[in-house]
Amino acid sequence: MTHGLWTLRVKVDGETIVDTDAELGYIHRGVEKICEDRDFTQITPYCDRLCYVSAMTWANSYIYAAEDLLEAEVPERAEFIRLISAELQRLASHLMWLGAFGPDIGSLTLMTWCMRDREMFLDLLQELGGSRMHYNYPRIGGVKRDIPVGFATRMIAKIKLFERRIEEYEMLLDESTIWLVRLQGVGYTKAEDMVEAGVSGPNVRAAGVNYDVRWAHPYSVYDQVDWEPAVEKPTSVKGADCYDRYRVRMEEMRQSSKMILDAIEKIPGGKNTNYSAGDEMIMTKAPTRAPEGATGFSNYECTRGASQFYIKGGGEGRGKNPYRLSIRSPMFITIPYVAKTMIGYKIADIPAIMGSFDPCIGETDR
Amino acid sequence: MRVTHEQSDSAAKSCVAVLNERFSGSGIKSTVEHHSNAFKMPFVRIHAEPQHWLAIAKFMKYDLFVNYCSMVTGTHFPDGPAERGWEVAYHMMRMPVSNVKPNTNTIHVAEKLSGNDIPLEFEVLIALQQGDTPTVPSIQSIWVGADWNEKETWDLVGINFEGHENMHRVLNPHDSPEQFHPLQKQHKLRYHGHNEMYDDPQGFGRKPADEGRNK
Numbered sequence: 171m172t173h174g175l176w177t178l179r180v181k182v183d184g185e186t187i188v189d190t191d192a193e194l195g196y197i198h199r200g201v202e203k204i205c206e207d208r209d210f211t212q213i214t215p216y217c218d219r220l221c222y223v224s225a226m227t228w229a230n231s232y233i234y235a236a237e238d239l240l241e242a243e244v245p246e247r248a249e250f251i252r253l254i255s256a257e258l259q260r261l262a263s264h265l266m267w268l269g270a271f272g273p274d275i276g277s278l279t280l281m282t283w284c285m286r287d288r289e290m291f292l293d294l295l296q297e298l299g300g301s302r303m304h305y306n307y308p309r310i311g312g313v314k315r316d317i318p319v320g321f322a323t324r325m326i327a328k329i330k331l332f333e334r335r336i337e338e339y340e341m342l343l344d345e346s347t348i349w350l351v352r353l354q355g356v357g358y359t360k361a362e363d364m365v366e367a368g369v370s371g372p373n374v375r376a377a378g379v380n381y382d383v384r385w386a387h388p389y390s391v392y393d394q395v396d397w398e399p400a401v402e403k404p405t406s407v408k409g410a411d412c413y414d415r416y417r418v419r420m421e422e423m424r425q426s427s428k429m430i431l432d433a434i435e436k437i438p439g440g441k442n443t444n445y446s447a448g449d450e451m452i453m454t455k456a457p458t459r460a461p462e463g464a465t466g467f468s469n470y471e472c473t474r475g476a477s478q479f480y481i482k483g484g485g486e487g488r489g490k491n492p493y494r495l496s497i498r499s500p501m502f503i504t505i506p507y508v509a510k511t512m513i514g515y516k517i518a519d520i521p522a523i524m525g526s527f528d529p530c531i532g533e534t535d536r
Numbered sequence: 537m538r539v540t541h542e543q544s545d546s547a548a549k550s551c552v553a554v555l556n557e558r559f560s561g562s563g564i565k566s567t568v569e570h571h572s573n574a575f576k577m578p579f580v581r582i583h584a585e586p587q588h589w590l591a592i593a594k595f596m597k598y599d600l601f602v603n604y605c606s607m608v609t610g611t612h613f614p615d616g617p618a619e620r621g622w623e624v625a626y627h628m629m630r631m632p633v634s635n636v637k638p639n640t641n642t643i644h645v646a647e648k649l650s651g652n653d654i655p656l657e658f659e660v661l662i663a664l665q666q667g668d669t670p671t672v673p674s675i676q677s678i679w680v681g682a683d684w685n686e687k688e689t690w691d692l693v694g695i696n697f698e699g700h701e702n703m704h705r706v707l708n709p710h711d712s713p714e715q716f717h718p719l720q721k722q723h724k725l726r727y728h729g730h731n732e733m734y735d736d737p738q739g740f741g742r743k744p745a746d747e748g749r750n751k
Contacts, residue, residue: 195707202692203718207725234573241572249574365603365633368681378636385646386631386655388538388575398537403641467571467579467627469606469657480609480625494719496609498627498685503606506684535707 176531178509178520185516192509194502198535205495210236210310210458213495218304220497221533223266224473225304226259226295228533231470233308234389235479239466239492240310242456247445248312249391250437251452255298255307256390257426257433258325261332262291263473264419264426267528268339271416274521275352279342287335290328297321312453315446322434322441329427336423343416353413357523359511360409368503371475373527376402376418377410383471394436397429412526419528459489474528475500499533537646539655541575547654548578551600555582558595562588569659579657586662586672593675596628601652604629605679608686610670610693612720621666624695626675628658664695674700692719 177193201220205213217232218225230252237244265288272280292302297318299305307314343349359369361377374381382399384392400421402414410418434441438451445451460466460483468479478498483489508527512520548568555566565583570576584592596602607627613620632653636642644653664670674697675682686697687706694717697703705712 195705195709198707200718203723203725237573238571244574360635361633362603362635365631366680368605368679368685370604370606374633378641379633380641380643381631381633381655385538387577387629387657389573393538401641401643403639404636405638407638409635467657467659468573469629476606476629478607478627480607480627482611494609494611496607496625498607502688503681503684507680 176505176529176534178524180512180517180520182517185518187512187515187517187520190509190512192506194505194531195535197531201536202495202497205492207491209490210240210460210492213492214308215304215306218306219532220499220536221472221530222303223530223532224259224263226255226299226307227263227470227472228477229305230256230308231468231472231477232479233310234470235466235468235481236310237456237466238468239460239464239481239483240457242311243454244312245451245454246391247316247437247439247451248453250433251298251313251317252308253390253392253395254317254325254430254433254437255295255305255313257430258291258294260426260473261423262288262295264423265291267419267473268416271525271528274525276348277343277346280339283335283339283342287332290332294321294325294328297324309453309456311456314453316443316449316452317441319443321443325434326431329430333424333427336420336427340420350413352519352522353411353416353526355406355411356515356519357412357415357511357526358406358408358410363409364507367507369475369507369527370500371471371473372400372418372422373410373415373475373504375400375422376404376414378402378404383469383476387469389468389470391433392429395429396432397425400425412522415526460484460492461489472500472533474530474533475504477533497536499536501528501530501534502536505529505534539577539646539649541577543647543649543654544656545578547651547656548580551580551656551658554600555580555592555595558599559588559592564588564592577657579659582658582660584660584662586664589660589662590673590675590678592660593678596658597678600630602628602630602656602658603633603679604631605675605682605685608682608689610689610695610719612693614666614721616666618666620663622664622670622693622695624662624664624670624672624689626658626660626662628660628679630654630656630658669696670694671696671698673698676700691717693717694720 175196179191181189217229220228265284269281269284299307380399380401402418404410462484464483466481470477480496481492482494552566569581609625611623691705
């Protein structure tokens with residue numbers, strides 16, 4: 171499996187899975203403990219490294235919690251830049267997922283195609299943050315700097331190219347017999363069961379409900395751009411199968427592209443580089459110390475579901491550091507649930523079922 | 537499309553009214569609070585005692601339709617007052633999600649949601665006595681999603697969840713010492729023997745991690 175370090179113990183009867191057990195924690199780094207000794211700006215890079223596939227969304231997720239705690243104001247231009255950066259990251263992350271999912275199913279072509287396209291978005295994100303995978307780009311009260319010179323032009327060209335590439339993927343996959351046979355009718359999950367078990371994000375939307383944190387617990391300027399949550403129509407009473415989960419992510423990539431193209435037109439202050447770093451259109455001054463007893467919470471639509479941060483500020487007279495920082499990773503809850511949904515299917519279906527939920531162990535183990 | 541402040545506010549207020557009416561005599565406080573970032577969205581905060589927690593949880597699940605237990609956070613306050621040595625914070629969500637018929641889907645329009653369909657956030661804070669065995673009842677039987685959250689909280693913070701089945705280490709190694717829960721405050725971070733990361737920036741004075749131990 172190409173999804174990181176974890177163990178799945180399977181009890182089988184012949185080829186049929188009878189019971190499963192997930193083992194996690196192989197790359198537990200103690201991020202929550204480390205963060206208790208860092209001040210609020212120093213925590214962002216650690217949050218980048220929670221998930222190496224989707225660093226920008228995790229950093230943003232932390233930033234919204236810190237802003238709730240420190241009561242920072244964010245300029246609207248910065249919110250638009252954050253939205254664009256998060257959606258670019260969502261594209262890169264879904265491409266990484268598709269690239270890893272292909273070899274799970276037996277299509278190695280997909281890996282090379284997806285890595286090729288993902289690199290376009292990693293380049294764009296590198297222009298913003300300066301680094302290829304870990305950007306440290308959002309700041310409490312804004313973003314690090316304005317969009318670079320020519321960024322908008324390059325981004326629009328790449329997104330337009332990518333929109334055609336999505337069609338290419340669909341031509342490659344949607345009519346491929348192997349792809350359909352491996353995915354359709356495998357790994358059924360119902361919407362209510364998933365919510366009950368704590369699963370969220372695209373996996374729930376695949377089961378036919380357009381619940382999305384971006385409108386349900388609004389946080390950025392998603393109400394100002396043109397998009398709709400991606401949602402599937404599952405074909406069975408048993409809920410969504412692996413094919414629905416694949417389809418919903420393809421649709422989500424379309425929506426993200428649409429959103430980015432719309433946001434770059436609507437961005438206040440224009441799509442050129444107009445402001446120096448630290449300008450009040452880019453960043454406002456935020457307090458660095460949290461009042462005693464204050465708490466901050468953010469609910470954020472990460473690429474794999476709802477990622478949440480809960481920060482307790484103050485304590486021990488050192489308001490510079492969080493007293494306790496707690497991270498809710500969507501995959502930590504999802505993986506044990508997925509392990510149980512495999513019961514009744516065959517051993518050969520394990521990669522398809524597991525891969526279709528997009529597991530990422532970096533955020534799971536923290 | 538997004539849930540508006542008014543929608544959320546009215547939903548939160550009606551939930552608080554129902555909660556306060558149902559649990560008026562038992563010292564449970566429910567209030568509507570607001571986040572302090574951009575949209576100032578409201579949420580319901582409930583302060584409860586551990587002995588009332590199961591009753592509240594069942595009420596939330598079956599009367600307020602809170603169907604999503606997203607997060608369990610334990611915090612250790614060794615220097616806190618006697619009645620608040622530990623705190624468990626639960627974050628719950630209400631989501632308008634239900635099963636769909638084959639070949640159909642549910643498309644919610646945020647502005648048109650009403651009543652129990654409005655997504656809402658709940659925060660339940662349970663303060664526990666000082667001592668070595670902080671204990672709260674487990675809600676694993678009410679929300680399946682609480683299962684691994686509680687495992688994690690026990691593993692990292694050491695809060696005991698009474699009635700939790702199959703409790704085991706999830707992030708720490710399975711052979712970690714008993715009573716070792718790294719997020720308790722008596723465990724301090726160390727950097728190769730230094731208390732502060734920047735005591736020795738060039739690292740000349742660093743010692744091997746196992747110095748002083750019998751090898």
